[in-house]
Amino acid sequence: MSLKHQVARQARAGDETDDPADMTQQSRPVYLRLRDQIAAAIIEGEYPEGEMLPSVRAFAAEQGANPLTVAKAYQQFQADGLVEVQRGVGMYVVAGAAERLRRAEREHFLAEEWPELRARMARLGIEPADLFERG
Amino acid sequence: MSLKHQVARQARAGDETDDPADMTQQSRPVYLRLRDQIAAAIIEGEYPEGEMLPSVRAFAAEQGANPLTVAKAYQQFQADGLVEVQRGVGMYVVAGAAERLRRAEREHFLAEEWPELRARMARLGIEPADLFERG
DNA sequence: CCTGGTGCTTCAGTGACATAATACAGCGCG
DNA sequence: CGCGCTGTATTATGTCACTGAAGCACCAGG
Numbered sequence: 618m619s620l621k622h623q624v625a626r627q628a629r630a631g632d633e634t635d636d637p638a639d640m641t642q643q644s645r646p647v648y649l650r651l652r653d654q655i656a657a658a659i660i661e662g663e664y665p666e667g668e669m670l671p672s673v674r675a676f677a678a679e680q681g682a683n684p685l686t687v688a689k690a691y692q693q694f695q696a697d698g699l700v701e702v703q704r705g706v707g708m709y710v711v712a713g714a715a716e717r718l719r720r721a722e723r724e725h726f727l728a729e730e731w732p733e734l735r736a737r738m739a740r741l742g743i744e745p746a747d748l749f750e751r752g
Numbered sequence: 753m754s755l756k757h758q759v760a761r762q763a764r765a766g767d768e769t770d771d772p773a774d775m776t777q778q779s780r781p782v783y784l785r786l787r788d789q790i791a792a793a794i795i796e797g798e799y800p801e802g803e804m805l806p807s808v809r810a811f812a813a814e815q816g817a818n819p820l821t822v823a824k825a826y827q828q829f830q831a832d833g834l835v836e837v838q839r840g841v842g843m844y845v846v847a848g849a850a851e852r853l854r855r856a857e858r859e860h861f862l863a864e865e866w867p868e869l870r871a872r873m874a875r876l877g878i879e880p881a882d883l884f885e886r887g
Numbered sequence: 888c889c890t891g892g893t894g895c896t897t898c899a900g901t902g903a904c905a906t907a908a909t910a911c912a913g914c915g916c917g
Numbered sequence: 918c919g920c921g922c923t924g925t926a927t928t929a930t931g932t933c934a935c936t937g938a939a940g941c942a943c944c945a946g947g
Contacts, residue, residue: 644934646904660875672923683906688924705913705923723876731883734869740795741858748866749880781935807893818937823894840893840944889947896941903934911926917919 647682651690659699659710660719669707670700782817786825794834794845795854804842805835 658664670676673691677684691708694700699714738745793799805811808826812819826843829835834849 648904657872657875669923673925674923684924685907686905689905691924702924703914704925706915707923719876723878726873726876726878727882735883737792738861740792741854741861743858743861745880745883748870783935808895809893818935820895820938821936824935826894837894838944839895839942842893891944891946893944894942896939898937898939900937901935903932905930905932907928907930909927909929912924914923915921 648686648689651676651680651682651687652693655690655694656718656722659694660715660722662715664710666710666712666714669709672707783821783824786811786815786817786822787828790825790829791853791857794829795850795857797850799845801845801847801849804844807842 655664655670664670670691671679673684673687676682677687680687691700695702695708699711699718700708701711702708735745790799790805799805805826806814808819808822811817812822815822826835830837830843834846834853835843836846837843
């Protein structure tokens with residue numbers, strides 16, 4: 618068996634523990650998973666600007682989640698002004714949301730994640746150049 | 753008003769920090785933080801092979817954590833056979849642990865993390881050149 | 888022996904997370 | 918208007934990860 622370190626699979630409430638000997642799994646909360654999923658969809662134009670996002674109920678049914686959980690994921694986008702809420706109608710992607718989102722995530726990645734990622738790669742003996750040479 | 757349990761793990765989309773009450777930004781569990789820290793120390797030879805790891809109590813006191821939490825972090829290493837437990841004495845780093853650990857983490861990184869990391873970088877429009885201009 | 892170090896087990900509390908059921912508020916359309 | 922869709926608020930329930938405190942089991946040395 619392999620070493621099981623810093624994996625981050627998903628095994629949240631309601632899931633069965635497939636491995637009784639190892640119950641130490643930090644699972645990503647559902648609403649954060651959904652949030653990332655939606656963010657990626659917006660950036661990639663899957664939800665075009667000006668278009669309506671799936672309703673919380675529809676998206677919840679599609680993802681097998683609770684509408685409240687979906688609402689929690691959506692909430693962060695409206696808090697950031699990336700979607701406009703028309704109560705009783707739906708939530709619409711505002712103009713420039715995709716670019717703003719990409720810019721913000723890009724900045725966050727370069728400033729926060731990359732440094733420690735680079736240190737970790739160095740520790741593991743991985744050269745950054747190697748990663749882009751292979752397919 | 754917002755939901756009662758808002759976990760503003762944002763710091764990403766949106767520079768308008770609307771809510772200063774930025775509490776637990778998805779704080780990584782302590783035992784996982786410690787585990788990574790120890791893994792890095794083993795790989796870098798800070799805890800040489802054959803040497804004893806700090807006792808759970810000592811390490812807990814040093815890190816300001818609970819001994820049980822430290823034990824939980826250690827547990828994964830002994831489960832993977834990277835440390836040898838001598839009950840009543842201490843936990844010792846087995847021979848070849850550093851290399852095995854590096855190899856395993858490297859493998860995991862390349863197989864699991866890198867693909868989606870690469871996809872995400874592509875989505876964010878990050879070129880390899882961008883990564884080295886800052887470092 | 889006994890004392891002090893180790894790891895390890897048991898019991899318990901707190902809070903986040905997710906879900907459910909219910910109800911309310913706003914909008915569009917026939 | 919009434920119906921059906923939207924998001925939102927409220928309350929309650931259940932589960933589980935995380936953490937902690939106290940105590941047990943083991944070993945070495947005086």
